[in-house]
Amino acid sequence: MNISLDPWVWIAALLTLAIFSFLYRDNPFYRFAEHMFVGVANGWAVTFYWHNVLMPTLFDPLFRQGQLLLILPFIAGMLYFTRFIPRVSWLVRIPIGISMGYYVGASIPATIQANIIKQAQGTILTTHNFQAWHAGSMGIVWSVILFVGVLCTLSYFYFSREHKGVLGLTSRVGIVFVMIGFGAAFGYTVIARISLLIGRLQFLLGPWLGIIE
């Protein structure tokens, strides 16, 4: 056992324990650590963005180097603050509209291609898709299961007709696939949370207490 003498390691370790103390019940140590985290994170973010975004890309070029075109994004950005003045608060729609216009324009074609067209192609029963599973002849079976799963799940979310007859059957199969999906997602969530616990324990047992390397 080789306990750390580094004060920063001690601060990190004690804050970790303060956060873990919530598992017992809500207490002042937990609330102190939580509030400090929020405060430090906000203070750091404001300082970072001021020095790394606003100063080098807007204020310095505009006010010191005289790049006057930057007055336009400066004004657009300032319009966000009109939200606090009821009489002119409608002006906030201008910067929101500019941002939305840019991102929607950039994202719609790319998202349709990547998330709809390519995904639909991946569902089609082709030799290429069979091989994509890296499962030999079983690739056909997995592809058929995927195909059935996608169609049945889509049919479950079709609400324009009552789920009776063929639609009733496919939607019941669809809900089975949905439940399996939820189960897989939950299993992965457990892995993720345990992994985070392991990470913290590695820190407490290693750099802080020196019990492990």
Added chain:
Amino acid sequence: MKLFDALTKVDRRIIYIILLVVVTLPLIFPSAQSVRVMPPVEKFFNAVDSIPPDKALIVDFDYTPQDMPELEPMGIAILRHAFKKRIKVLAVSLYVQPLGLAVRALQQVTEEFNSVATSNADSIIYGRDYVFLGWQVGPVNAMLTMGESIARFYPVDYYGNRTDTLPLMREIKNYRNVGLVTSLSPSDIPKYWVAYAQNRFGVRVSSGITSVSASEFYPYLQTGQFSGMLVGMKGAAEYEEIVEQNLNVKGRRKASESLPSLTYAHLLIIAFIVIGNVGYFLSRRHK
């Protein structure tokens, strides 16, 4: 019956203590656990391994402290692979929080290689073998502009050097000089790389993701949009294994060390779920 009744009503704090013990003991008393490399990880390895000498690997470090246990070992193993094969590395961060963590991973692996290097050619040198471009505003802007000119979007690197003065950046202009983009991210960023960089510029993309988002990303692997995928701590351990086995690169394998704890914790959770359900059904039948 009474036993199951009692177990279903056990105080959650007792469950936490049992879980803490089960996770802690394998860390204090480590045991070797074999790691079987799965196809998505093998595919990832082959994608990095097949990058031609005139092209670079972009490693996008997008993990924050809360994702470190899963994603940092991946980053370290990927850097070991790239440096061992003398693949040029461009590191970026699309968010500000991961900047320090990216520097930490780059420094650790550089020191590992340089501590055993015998000549300048063997060493890993900043500007020649790798560059850390740092962060600029807007992930989508970065992905789109880098397709035309990397140096235009990142006029200076993380350390304040002009990127056009770095030897590596004279060779790597845009995605035409990039063999693979790998995104280590707990968020949707790997999907953005597919949507904006791959669709538009045709660059290959692979991803290292947290377990919690795995089921969301598997479809991208099946369609071939991802040239390999590492999932959580298990994926990181597999990559550590495949790099050590194939390239004989030694170094601390933090994800592999954690696997026994992960395994026992899973067995415990499964046991809790089974006990809880059996107890529930028995008590319902009793009523």
